[in-house]
Amino acid sequence: MADAAAVSHGHGTGTGLSNNKLLMWTFLGSECLLFGGLISTYLIYRSRFGDGPAPGDIFDIPFTSVSSFVLLMSSLTMVLSLSALQRGDIRNNRIWLLTTALLGALFIGGQVYEFTTFLREGLGYTTSPFSSAFFTLTGFHGVHVSLGIVMLMSLLISSFRGTLTKERSETVEIVGLYWHFVDVVWIFIFTVIYLVPSPTS
Amino acid sequence: MSTDTAEHVDTHDEAHDHPSDRKYVQVAIILAIVTALEVGTYWMESVPGEVLIPVLMLMMVYKFFYVAAWFMHLKFDSPMFTKFFVAGLILATIVYGIMLTAFEFWHKG
Numbered sequence: 001m002a003d004a005a006a007v008s009h010g011h012g013t014g015t016g017l018s019n020n021k022l023l024m025w026t027f028l029g030s031e032c033l034l035f036g037g038l039i040s041t042y043l044i045y046r047s048r049f050g051d052g053p054a055p056g057d058i059f060d061i062p063f064t065s066v067s068s069f070v071l072l073m074s075s076l077t078m079v080l081s082l083s084a085l086q087r088g089d090i091r092n093n094r095i096w097l098l099t100t101a102l103l104g105a106l107f108i109g110g111q112v113y114e115f116t117t118f119l120r121e122g123l124g125y126t127t128s129p130f131s132s133a134f135f136t137l138t139g140f141h142g143v144h145v146s147l148g149i150v151m152l153m154s155l156l157i158s159s160f161r162g163t164l165t166k167e168r169s170e171t172v173e174i175v176g177l178y179w180h181f182v183d184v185v186w187i188f189i190f191t192v193i194y195l196v197p198s199p200t201s
Numbered sequence: 202m203s204t205d206t207a208e209h210v211d212t213h214d215e216a217h218d219h220p221s222d223r224k225y226v227q228v229a230i231i232l233a234i235v236t237a238l239e240v241g242t243y244w245m246e247s248v249p250g251e252v253l254i255p256v257l258m259l260m261m262v263y264k265f266f267y268v269a270a271w272f273m274h275l276k277f278d279s280p281m282f283t284k285f286f287v288a289g290l291i292l293a294t295i296v297y298g299i300m301l302t303a304f305e306f307w308h309k310g
Contacts (some may be wrong), residue, residue: 029289036293
């Protein structure tokens with residue numbers, strides 16, 4: 001058990017670094033390529049809306065700003081949950097983990113509301129190249145947030161089972177890296193897709 | 202100091218030299234202010250795109266790296282993690298920069 005904990009903190013590895021953390025960072029590096037592809041595709045197709053609604057006509061910036069703020073604040077609660085566990089404060093760790101999951105769920109709720117509003121206004125997945133690129137990009141991001149919520153709930157269950165201890169804080173740190181990455185991707189999407197002036201019909 | 206001991210010190214620092222909760226809250230406040238400034242540009246209709254877009258990009262890049270540095274601990278962790286992440290970021294920028302150029306995105310806007 002002690003050996004396993006030591007290895008997870010980088011002792012005995014070739015680099016002197018945690019293999020799990022290095023793996024997560026490599027994965028996040030590869031995710032840059034995935035989201036880069038989706039964002040570039042959106043940029044190429046954003047002017048091709050045909051007879052359907054144009055991005056500049058349909059985006060609700062004040063609403064999306066609120067959900068962006070919610071996701072940004074979830075990064076704070078995520079890092080506070082890690083900080084609590086590193087101090088051995090299990091109670092606060094659970095509170096912040098749950099808060100992060102709830103903020104993530106609130107963001108997803110906002111996205112579902114946005115998608116249904118767009119559908120009612122005539123913007124479906126196959127309406128135009130713009131709509132396909134938009135739903136694919138933001139939908140992929142939403143799936144990432146949803147997976148993050150599943151990971152957070154798994155951590156919470158582990159905590160209540162007594163297996164998430166101060167010695168295993170690296171697990172929370174690795175899930176946190178994923179969560180913060182999802183946040184930084186949204187920082188990019190929010191500016192490039194929503195705030196940069198979009199074409200209107 | 203033996204190599205083993207040096208490794209121990211490095212990884213110990215890596216795991217525990219993180220900022221205080223107060224510092225994290227300060228970082229979040231700064232991020233919230235920058236986000237509010239970004240959103241504020243939405244109502245500045247008189248500002249031309251040539252000025253607005255670079256300003257938005259600057260604020261976005263600042264927020265991106267601020268989160269990576271403080272919340273993702275790149276500022277405190279081993280530079281190796283930064284290298285792995287930045288490698289993906291640079292590769293994506295080059296690949297999709299070429300793609301956007303091939304599709305004449307910069308001319309069409």
